[in-house]
Amino acid sequence: MVKSRTETFSGNKGLHLEELLIFEQGAAGRSGVDLPDLPKVKNRLGGIERQSPIGLPGLSEPQVVRHYTRLSQKNYSIDAGLYPLGSCTMKHNPRLNEKMARLPGLADLHPLQPQSTVQGALRLIHTLAHWLKTLTGMPAVAMSPAAGAHGELCGLMTARAALEDRGDARKKVLVPDSAHGTNPATAAICGYVVEAIPLNNRGRVDLSALKAALNDDVAAFMLTNPNTCGLFEDEILEQSQAVHDAGGFFYCDGANFNAIVGRVRPGDLGIDCMHLNLHKTFSTPHGGGGPGSGPVVLSEALAPYAPLPWVVHRENGFELIEHVANDVDAKPYGRMKAFHGQMGMFIRALSYMMSHGADGLKQVSSDAVLNANYLLAQLSEELTLAYEGPCMHEVLFDDRFLEGTGVSTLDFAKAMIDEGFHPMTMYFPLVVHGALLMEPTETESRESLDQFVETILNLARRAKSGDKKFFQKAPLYTPRRRLDETAAARQPTLRWRPVLETEEAAE
Ligand SMILES: *Cc1c(COP(=O)(O)O)cnc(C)c1O
8 A cells, every 4th residue: 555655565666675684585495505405314412403493594596686785775885975974084995995905815815824924914014004103103003903992992901001010000081072982981991980071162172171180090081183073182282291291191082083194193292092993094994895993003102012913024024923922022911802903904004005105195184174174164154163263174063053943953864865965973072062073085076065065055944944844754765764763772673583473363
């Protein structure tokens, strides 16, 4: 039965096909392959064998191909369109990187191969480490962390190892109010008490509040620069001085390095440790094509405590150090993961760096900042800026422009989906009411930015014209309309259960 204008009999919408779960499609006994019958063997399981069917779906090969092809088409991705998520740096993943990562000599490696057979891979890790140190002006880097958050944990564990080594068991970590949620979460997981530092009215850390909170119980201060309001922390030298004067370490969240790569060296700012999200700044995929990667650069003071393993270049080749006995100067606190780091991401990141060169990387940050300020200038016509003045690689609006319209930031974002745009980051950072955080990245063309701008301006005018119903009904064109996202997060249904025949009979 056709229920409304936007619903069809089949559930399909044009050539966007409705797709059942694979379990709902399967039929017992159907298979895409023709296997020989099992030979008869004596049962030696002693009565512990499974009594019920295993519950795997039975499908033919074309059913499986269609299922996964349809699922893949439901994904929105950077390859499909503009992805303006602030804080996430969703930039294009150059195909050259993919080609390099698929070279058989790299793709077919096994982490347990003898070192003599993987000299090229070790050299690649060593070279990437060299460029990460060069770009950040830091003397050491821990390559193994698997994501930004994992890198934060690595950084704080390194700082803790250094503090413990000098018999200084500090208990507190200071985190600005605007920080990404992973910062306080990391500090808490590391066993620290988290204390929030407020922002000033310029959207930057309040220096006097930071100074007031610093004492001999503070292990570290975690700053993001540029911060999550898209603003450069222009008092960072005073901050690092104050943190060091109090005997603490200065952690920098490097997720926004895309805004300053090739222009600012964090090592010159007094930073002790900083993670780099290779999947943000250095264009490796966010999931899908592989996991992320979050190497952590370290200052002279923290370098001796870096986690295992690391690569060294000796006269007779490259060596992967996995035990301290081989490297007596080091005092690693342990290791972050079983193997050596996300090799596939290392290849892509190095390919990205080498294909851009020093001038290219400098242009990356310039263009990222230019594109964000283009959005700032164009959208300020209808939207309200959270903090006056130019931004870095992302621009932050608040919801004052929606005041009195009955339209919320969420309604606005849903209407963007109908227009074919992935929404920006919403309600983050928490310090700004109804935040809309947009990051175009340097890889968007002027044309795609203009299309985005026109759409956003049009929606803003529509909201102000009093068309609140339009927004509250959005999205109209998605397969499931508006979802109860709170219930989905609080009571997720993670397991499919078959409808039992008795239940069906009762209905
Ligand atoms: C993305 C991000 C993180 C976390 O990085 P993951 O790689 O997603 O774990 C931390 N801080 C900021 C500011 C970020 O944008």
